[in-house]
Amino acid sequence: MTRHCMKSKQRAQCEQLQQVRMKLLAVVALVAGLAGVAARGGDEHVETCVFEKLSGQDAKFCRGDLEVFYPELGDVGCTYIPKCNQYRKRISKEWSRPQIVYPQADKNKKYVLIMADPDAPSRANPKYRFWRHWVVIDIKGIDLRAGNLKGRVLTEYGRPTPPSRSGYHRYQFRLYEQPAHEAIALSPEEEASLGSWPLERFVERFRLGSPAAATQFLTQHPSD
Structure with a gap:
């Protein structure tokens, strides 16, 4: 047992x-x-899905630590937008305005932000440069530091929409210190059209000077 x-x-x-x-x-x-x-x-x-950095003259445009954040991409400053994960399609058709951060902003100053495309309709034939995508004035430095962009919008944000077969477009962001007591506005002619915008004359008219910071990214039509 x-x-x-x-x-x-x-x-x-x-x-x-x-x-x-x-x-x-x-x-x-x-x-x-x-x-x-x-x-x-x-x-x-x-x-x-390689995030390629810009080089040469395109890279030299970027200066001053201005940061531009889109969902899933992070800071796109000085990069090509990759085609993977439909990022080029989403930046053109889905995502709203990016978050803008400028850590070096002076808390006691105001700023002007301009986003424009100098390659309309193409970089080889930019007869409609600059194409105005976004203009915001009266941005407080303390808000820029926090990435909480507030101010008076002169041109609502327009998504990057490069035409098919037009190659890469540069989407440039320029940040200017806003002169005190300067009444900045678009003229009726400027408001009538986004294309062929005389950006340099706008800067001169309101004595904006050189940008405190600038950056750009390059993208092209999602099907290209």
């Missing part, structure tokens, strides 16, 4: 050990499978 009980206990222990081993093997297989999926996904991301 005792020997029979011992054998039964041994069989039970063996079965329990086998069950534990099977569970451990299953866990190891699951972990290995997930690691393989993660590795493949990581390789795919690296191959298809």
Whole structure:
């Protein structure tokens, strides 16, 4: 009777050990499978979604640590918008205005923000430069530091929409210190059209001077 009980206990222990081993093997297989999926996904991301920085003269335009944040992309300053994950389509059709941050803003000053496309309808033939996409004045420095853009909007934000087969367009952001007591406004002619905007004359008219900071990103039509 005792020997029979011992054998039964041994069989039970063996079965329990086998069950534990099977569970451990299953866990190891699951972990290995997930690691393989993660590795493949990581390789795919690296191959298809490269955030390329601008170079040459395009890179020289960027100065002063002005930051432009879009959802999922982060700060797009001085970069090409990648085609992966439909980013070019989403920046043109879905996402609203970006968050603008200027950490070096003077708390006691006001600023003017201008977003414009100098490549309308194309960089090779910019006969409609500059295309006005966004103009905001009376922006407080303390708000710029916090990325909480407030001010008086002269031109509502217009998404980047480069025409098909027109190549890359530069979307430029210029931030100016606003002169005290300067009444800045668009003329009736300027309000009538977004294209062929004389940006330089606007800057001279209101004595804005050189930008305190500037940046840009490049993108093209999603189907190109």
